[in-house]
Structure formats: C-alpha cells, structure tokens
Amino acid sequence: MDDEAAPARRRSDRARAVPLLAIAALGVSALIFDLTDPLRLPGDGDYAEAAAALRVQAGPRDAVQVWPSWADRARMFVRSLPVRVEEDLRAADYPGVDRLWLLALPRVPLAKLSGARAALRQRGAVAGEELRFGALSLQPWDLRGPRVLSFLTDPLEEHEVDYVPRQCVQVRIGRPADPGRLQARGQGGVLHVRAGVVGERAYQVARGPVRIEVQVDGAPVATLNVPPTVPPAPGWRRLDAAVPAGERAFAFLVSARDPDRPFCLSAWTTAP
Amino acid sequence: MSRRLPLALGALTFAALFATQSGVGFVRDEGYYFEAARSYEQWVLLLLRAPAAALRDTGRYWSANFEHPGLAKLLFALSHLVFTTWLRWLPDALAFRLPAFAFGALLTYWLAVLGAQRSRAAAVFGPALFWGAEGTFFHGHLACLDIPICALTAGVGVAWARAIGILDPSPSPPSPPSSSSPPKKKLFFFRPRTWELPPPAVRNGVLLGFLFGSGLAVKHNAWLLPPVLLVHALLLPAALRGRALRTLPWLLVGPAVLFVAWPLLWHDPVRHLGDWVSFHTHHVHYAWYYLGRELRGPPFPIFYPLVLLALVLPVTQVALFAAAGAKLLWDFAHRSLSPLRLLELGLAGAAILPFMIRTTPIFGGIKHWLAFIALLAPEAGHLLDRAAGLASHVGLPRARALAIAAAAALLPGWWQIAHVHPYGTSAYGELAGGIPGAASLGIQRQYWSNNVTAVLPWLNAHAPRGARVFFHEVNPESYRAYQQAGMLRADIQYAAGPWDAQYAALQWHREFRDREPETWNAFGTKTPATGLYLDETPQIVVYARPGLPGAP
Numbered sequence: 001m002d003d004e005a006a007p008a009r010r011r012s013d014r015a016r017a018v019p020l021l022a023i024a025a026l027g028v029s030a031l032i033f034d035l036t037d038p039l040r041l042p043g044d045g046d047y048a049e050a051a052a053a054l055r056v057q058a059g060p061r062d063a064v065q066v067w068p069s070w071a072d073r074a075r076m077f078v079r080s081l082p083v084r085v086e087e088d089l090r091a092a093d094y095p096g097v098d099r100l101w102l103l104a105l106p107r108v109p110l111a112k113l114s115g116a117r118a119a120l121r122q123r124g125a126v127a128g129e130e131l132r133f134g135a136l137s138l139q140p141w142d143l144r145g146p147r148v149l150s151f152l153t154d155p156l157e158e159h160e161v162d163y164v165p166r167q168c169v170q171v172r173i174g175r176p177a178d179p180g181r182l183q184a185r186g187q188g189g190v191l192h193v194r195a196g197v198v199g200e201r202a203y204q205v206a207r208g209p210v211r212i213e214v215q216v217d218g219a220p221v222a223t224l225n226v227p228p229t230v231p232p233a234p235g236w237r238r239l240d241a242a243v244p245a246g247e248r249a250f251a252f253l254v255s256a257r258d259p260d261r262p263f264c265l266s267a268w269t270t271a272p
Numbered sequence: 273m274s275r276r277l278p279l280a281l282g283a284l285t286f287a288a289l290f291a292t293q294s295g296v297g298f299v300r301d302e303g304y305y306f307e308a309a310r311s312y313e314q315w316v317l318l319l320l321r322a323p324a325a326a327l328r329d330t331g332r333y334w335s336a337n338f339e340h341p342g343l344a345k346l347l348f349a350l351s352h353l354v355f356t357t358w359l360r361w362l363p364d365a366l367a368f369r370l371p372a373f374a375f376g377a378l379l380t381y382w383l384a385v386l387g388a389q390r391s392r393a394a395a396v397f398g399p400a401l402f403w404g405a406e407g408t409f410f411h412g413h414l415a416c417l418d419i420p421i422c423a424l425t426a427g428v429g430v431a432w433a434r435a436i437g438i439l440d441p442s443p444s445p446p447s448p449p450s451s452s453s454p455p456k457k458k459l460f461f462f463r464p465r466t467w468e469l470p471p472p473a474v475r476n477g478v479l480l481g482f483l484f485g486s487g488l489a490v491k492h493n494a495w496l497l498p499p500v501l502l503v504h505a506l507l508l509p510a511a512l513r514g515r516a517l518r519t520l521p522w523l524l525v526g527p528a529v530l531f532v533a534w535p536l537l538w539h540d541p542v543r544h545l546g547d548w549v550s551f552h553t554h555h556v557h558y559a560w561y562y563l564g565r566e567l568r569g570p571p572f573p574i575f576y577p578l579v580l581l582a583l584v585l586p587v588t589q590v591a592l593f594a595a596a597g598a599k600l601l602w603d604f605a606h607r608s609l610s611p612l613r614l615l616e617l618g619l620a621g622a623a624i625l626p627f628m629i630r631t632t633p634i635f636g637g638i639k640h641w642l643a644f645i646a647l648l649a650p651e652a653g654h655l656l657d658r659a660a661g662l663a664s665h666v667g668l669p670r671a672r673a674l675a676i677a678a679a680a681a682l683l684p685g686w687w688q689i690a691h692v693h694p695y696g697t698s699a700y701g702e703l704a705g706g707i708p709g710a711a712s713l714g715i716q717r718q719y720w721s722n723n724v725t726a727v728l729p730w731l732n733a734h735a736p737r738g739a740r741v742f743f744h745e746v747n748p749e750s751y752r753a754y755q756q757a758g759m760l761r762a763d764i765q766y767a768a769g770p771w772d773a774q775y776a777a778l779q780w781h782r783e784f785r786d787r788e789p790e791t792w793n794a795f796g797t798k799t800p801a802t803g804l805y806l807d808e809t810p811q812i813v814v815y816a817r818p819g820l821p822g823a824p
Contacts, residue, residue: 017668026680027684037706041807042808083798109708110705110712112712160786163782163783198786
C-alpha cells in the first residue's frame with residue numbers, strides 16, 4: 001500500500017512548492033523586464049546620430065514625426081526640421097510636407113510602431129529604407145499629398161487642440177453681430193480649414209458652438225461649426241471646399257454666443 | 273506579543289524616509305500645508321505668550337487651509353517650532369515633514385502588529401510589501417495627509433482589535449507553517465485564551481477613541497471607520513458581539529479629540545464644520561488621464577482604483593495583494609475568517625469602495641486609498657510566508673525558502689524605488705510596461721509638480737540674476753519653499769506665464785498641453801534647453817528664450 005501511495009505523495013509534496021515557484025517566476029520575470037529597460041531606450045548618442053542623418057538627408061519640405069507621439073525628447077537633438085507629435089498619423093494633415101521622417105522608439109513597451117506604419121500606408125504614403133541608430137528607428141515616408149498653393153495662416157505658430165500641438169493661429173471669437181475676422185490672400189484651389197478651441201475650455205459643453213463663415217472675394221462659400229468637444233468626437237474640426245483658381249481674398253468670420261475662449265484656426269489651399 | 277520587532281521596523285521606516293527625503297519635491301498640497309503650518313506655529317507662539325489672545329484669535333490663524341482638520345498640520349507646525357525655530361537643527365521643509373515620517377513609522381508598527389498575529393515573517397513582509405514600491409514609498413515623505421490617515425486607519429483597527437479582545441497580546445513564537453488549511457466552517461481559530469473575554473480595559477477604549485479622533489482630526493476618511501466597526505461587531509459571534517458593541521461608544525471620544533485638535537472649531541463651530549463638509553461635497557473634479565481619455569467628471573470607471581493600483585505597483589505586489597484580497601473574500605464567503613482578518617477585510621474595503629461608486633473625485637493617483645493595500649499587506653505577507661513554508665516541505669531549507677520569497681516579492685519594488693525615486697507620482701509597474709508603457713497606454717504622467725526638483729539645479733546654474741521663470745504647476749507656496757530650502761536661488765522670480773518669463777519649466781500633463789505651444793510662441797523656439805525625461809517620457813521640459821544662458 002505504502003509503495004503505491006508514494007508517487008502520489010511525492011507529487012503532492014512537489015505541488016506544495018508551486019506557490020513559491022510562481023512567486024519566484026513572477027519576480028524573476030519582473031526583474032528581467034526592469035533590468036533590461038535601458039536596452040529598450042535610446043541614448044543621447046543615438047539621437048545625435050539620427051539628427052546628423054537628418055541634417056544630411058532631409059530636404060526643406062521634410063518634417064519629423066516622433067513615435068510614440070509622447071517621445072519628443074527628439075526636439076533637443078533634431079533642430080534642422082520641424083518635429084511633429086501627431087497622434088493619428090492617418091488623419092494628420094502635414095500641410096507642405098512632402099517627406100515625413102518617422103523617428104521611432106520601436107522597443108519601448110506598447111510602442112505599436114506597426115500601427116503607425118499601417119496608418120501612414122492607409123493615407124497613401126510610401127515607405128523608404130529604415131535606418132537604425134541604437135534603439136531608434138528612422139524611416140522616410142513619401143506622403144504624396146497635394147501641393148500647397150498658399151498658406152493662409154502662419155504655419156510656424158502652434159496651439160494645442162485635442163491635446164496635440166496644431167499649426168494654427170489664434171483668432172478672436174466675436175459675437176454674432178461682431179465676429180472675429182481673419183483675412184488673407186492666396187491662390188484658389190482646394191481650401192482646407194481646420195479649427196478648434198484651445199485648452200480645457202473646448203470640453204465645456206455648456207458654452208455652445210463656434211461658427212466660422214468662410215468668404216472668398218467677399219462672398220460666403222462655406223461654414224464650419226466647432227461644437228464643444230465630446231470625446232470621441234474630435235475638437236479639431238475640418239472643412240475642405242473648392243475655390244476657383246487664381247489669386248483670391250479669403251476671410252474667416254469667427255463668432256459664438258460665448259466668445260470667452262481661445263480659438264485657433266488653420267487654413268491653406270492645395271492644388272486640386 | 274513582543275513589541276520589539278514592530279518597533280524596530282517602525283524605526284527602520286523612519287530612518288529610511290529620513291535618509292531619502294532630500295530630493296523629494298514639495299508637492300502642491302505641501303505648499304498649502306506648509307503655509308498653514310506656519311500660521312498655526314504663529315498661533316502656538318501666541319498661545320505661549322498671550323493665551324487669552326490666542327484663544328480669541330483662533331479664526332485668524334486657523335482659517336488657513338480650513339478644508340482639512342488641523343491635527344497633522346499642527347504637528348508639522350510643532351515640529352517646525354521645535355526643530356527649526358527654537359533649536360535650529362533642521363531646515364524648514366525637513367522639520368515640517370518629520371511628523372509625516374513618524375506617521376510612516378506608526379503605519380509600519382501597526383502593520384507589523386497585525387502581521388505578527390500570523391507569524392514573525394508576516395510581521396516583516398506586511399510592511400515591506402506596503403512600502404516596497406515607489407508609489408507608496410514616495411508618499412511616506414510628504415507633509416501631507418494621506419499616509420497619516422492611512423496609518424491611523426490601521427491604528428484604529430489595531431486599537432479596536434485590542435479593545436474587543438481579538439488581538440492576541442502575546443502570540444506564540446512562529447510555529448512551522450502547516451500545509452493544512454484553517455479550520456473550515458468555523459469563524460474563529462485563534463488562541464483559546466482570548467475566548468475568556470475579559471471586560472474591555474478603559475485604557476484600550478480610551479486609546480481607540482483617541483486614535484479615531486486623531487483620524488478625524490487628520491482627514492475626513494476617518495468618518496468611514498465607525499460604520500466599518502459597527503458592521504464588524506454585528507458580524508461577530510454572540511460572545512464577542514456584546515463586547516464589541518459595548519466598545520463602540522468609546523468612538524464618541526473621537527469628535528472631542530477633533531474639537532480639541534482643531535482650534536478653528538472653538539469659535540462658530542457649526543459654520544466651520546459646514547464649510548468643511550461643503551468643500552468636500554462640492555469638490556471640483558480635476559482632469560485625470562486614464563487609458564487614453566481625460567476623465568473630467570462622473571461617472572468614473574467603476575474599477576478605476578483597482579486598475580490604477582495594478583498599473584502603479586510592481587507586479588509581484590499586485591499579485592500578492594490580489595491574492596490577499598481574494599483569500600480574505602474566499603474565507604469570508606466560507607465563514608472561516610477570523611475576527612481580525614474580517615476587520616482587515618472591512619477596513620480595506622472601506623478604504624477603496626468609496627472610489628468605486630463612480631461619483632467620488634478620483635484624481636491623485638493611488639494616494640486616497642492607500643489604506644486598502646495597507647490593510648491587505650499583513651495577509652499578503654502571510655501568504656508569502658506560507659508559500660515559503662510549503663516549499664520547505666519538499667526539502668528546501670526554510671530560511672532559503674523565505675529568502676527566495678522575499679527576494680522575488682520585494683526586489684522589483686526596490687528596483688523601482690532605486691530607479692524612479694524621488695519622482696514617485698511618475699512611477700508605473702511592469703503591468704503598465706513601466707513608465708513608457710504607461711505613457712503609451714495614456715495614463716496620467718505625473719501630478720503635484722514635485723518633479724520640478726530635477727531642473728532646479730540647472731536653473732540655479734544658468735538663469736541670470738533676477739530671472740523670471742514660469743514654473744507652471746508649481747504653486748507660489750511651493751516655489752517659496754524651494755527658495756527657503758535653498759533648492760532654488762532666492763533671486764529667481766515667479767512668472768505668471770510664458771509671456772512674462774525668460775525661462776519656463778513645464779510639467780507634462782495631458783490637460784495642460786496648451787502650455788507648451790504657448791511657450792514656443794512666446795519664446796520663439798521649440799527646442800528645449802533641458803528637462804527631466806524618465807525612461808524617455810517627458811516629465812519636466814525647460815525652455816529658455818534664445819540668447820539667454822543655457823538656451824540651445
């Protein structure tokens with residue numbers, strides 16, 4: 001009887017070690033993850049090499065997009081071209097950018113670099129050769145977007161809308177009887193207007209919408225309503241409209257019942 | 273029970289907090305509490321000099337930070353009065369923080385007392401598991417209210433257990449853990465002599481009332497304790513229930529302690545109590561970044577506090593605390609929970625459940641429900657001890673099994689502390705993918721502005737004399753505290769915004785993203801001069817106007 005019971009008893013004894021083994025395995029796994037952390041992160045040297053490569057290879061109509069979008073320590077090193085931190089690479093505008101350099105940290109947890117690349121492909125961008133600088137990946141993407149004819153707002157000024165810095169200019173919101181007004185001259189084509197409320201006031205739903213009336217050569221051609229942001233709906237609103245070719249006078253009349261909000265507007269035209 | 277081990281562990285906690293405090297920035301709330309403590313210190317000095325005037329003018333001195341009772345801040349004030357104003361032994365901030373370290377030590381002491389009811393190893397593991405994560409260790413350093421109320425919750429638990437006779441005053445030396453399960457279908461399995469149920473000692477009742485009152489006088493969380501103790505009493509078997517119900521009235525001492533420890537109530541108490549209640553019933557909901565969305569108001573995700581704990585703590589602690597909670601619930605469901613473990617379960621539940629009702633403000637990371645994991649810690653320590661004990665049955669020497677258990681459970685947390693301290697609000701555990709993983713998940717990057725300490729030396733070295741610096745989320749109170757502590761040059765001025773500043777030290781918060789482009793536009797540069805990047809994630813980003821020292 002004893003001989004028959006012995007194997008079962010040994011299995012039972014071994015099973016008693018399982019809780020400690022489980023804790024030890026968890027602890028070792030955690031330590032491996034923790035201690036290998038530096039291997040997943042770029043150093044200053046990696047950034048310096050990437051920045052040098054960009055200085056040599058990038059052109060005047062290029063920009064850098066960091067990925068993950070929070071990884072903008074790159075700003076300290078990349079000074080030769082604009083650094084963008086867009087979160088939705090499929091929908092982002094990148095006006096005036098022919099080639100986008102995706103500067104990524106592929107090894108950091110949850111980086112989802114493949115998702116970023118897929119988003120660029122979905123918008124028709126074509127990938128170039130990927131370069132590696134330690135824990136950094138640098139890959140050029142030909143965006144194949146339409147040619148910009150005129151920037152109607154200053155692309156150097158930026159404000160935050162939807163928690164992303166946007167190339168837009170701040171415009172006063174006026175009351176409906178006395179709207180804020182932004183005027184510019186530029187070439188007709190496809191007019192792109194983007195606008196949103198800056199900061200947390202975008203999310204105050206009691207404030208009501210902001211209305212933008214777009215006039216070309218004094219005639220209204222379109223309106224864009226920017227309602228309070230209720231996620232997941234975007235706060236950065238879009239309007240695209242065809243405008244006859246040739247030099248045009250554009251005016252954007254911005255009004256709301258509640259004008260006490262910082263408001264930001266971006267406009268440019270592209271070839272049809 | 274010998275108190276030597278809990279006392280030694282408490283002293284060790286105090287020493288560890290004291291030794292690691294210097295880099296911990298002054299969080300926003302500390303700024304307010306420092307100011308309040310200064311005001312209270314003036315009142316104490318007046319009380320010593322002219323008692324009648326002090327009694328008459330309580331409102332003038334105690335109105336500062338009226339939204340929280342006065343005890344913790346009074347202790348900060350007394351510590352400052354003694355160690356800085358009179359003895360000149362300690363710098364201001366360290367003197368204010370000293371009582372906080374003492375509360376941390378008390379928490380360790382009480383957790384060790386609870387753990388010691390199971391075994392000597394559990395007495396060590398319990399507090400070690402609680403403190404062995406940057407998310408908790410960081411809070412132990414602050415002259416704030418979160419660790420004090422956490423400690424007093426545990427203290428009230430211990431005092432209640434002692435008063436109703438469920439805390440064995442001298443547990444036997446640790447017996448070798450047995451593989452057998454606790455007795456099933458039986459509510460109690462502690463030492464028979466506690467069945468004798470001597471009448472509650474007056475001193476135990478007084479201590480219970482005093483600690484409960486101290487809790488009330490620290491933070492409003494303590495108002496949840498009487499219902500927990502009442503339910504605990506009602507769930508006890510008849511013999512104990514009567515004694516517990518007879519002990520409950522000692523809690524009436526609590527409001528008296530609150531009144532004495534909060535001189536603001538000495539005149540017009542109804543109005544001040546009303547202001548206190550009103551502040552918290554109408555508390556603003558700060559924006560809080562959670563799994564990719566900003567939470568701005570109710571309803572909040574029901575499992576928010578549990579998910580956040582899972583993401584913040586090292587994974588081994590997460591597993592052990594989860595196992596402890598599950599074991600307590602399992603034994604409760606099977607009526608095999610001892611009265612003491614039932615009490616721990618009740619106190620832990622009461623610490624976290626208010627944050628799962630979907631309307632309670634949820635900002636501030638895990639600090640508001642620290643008592644949840646604290647009260648699970650003795651059980652978690654016990655499970656760790658049992659795992660080692662079971663393994664010793666297969667030939668592994670018990671000491672070695674304990675060492676393996678301790679190393680596996682604690683080393684990831686110690687690494688986290690070594691890696692992230694003193695930037696405790698930025699710490700995330702392995703389940704989140706560390707700090708970068710949390711950033712990608714869309715979790716609050718940091719809060720309270722204390723990480724700014726990382727860039728103060730740079731500002732001191734580069735900013736010209738009288739430079740104006742926009743400190744963003746650092747409030748004027750904390751800014752002054754940095755100057756008084758010598759961490760920031762006295763000539764550096766506090767700017768109201770980027771337009772008004774030569775330098776800007778921005779704290780990365782999702783809800784404050786507008787500040788960085790605002791700085792770019794004002795300064796005419798998008799290149800940071802320096803910054804604090806933890807595992808690549810931006811925490812503090814410093815900009816300098818072009819041409820100024822340090823500008824890129």
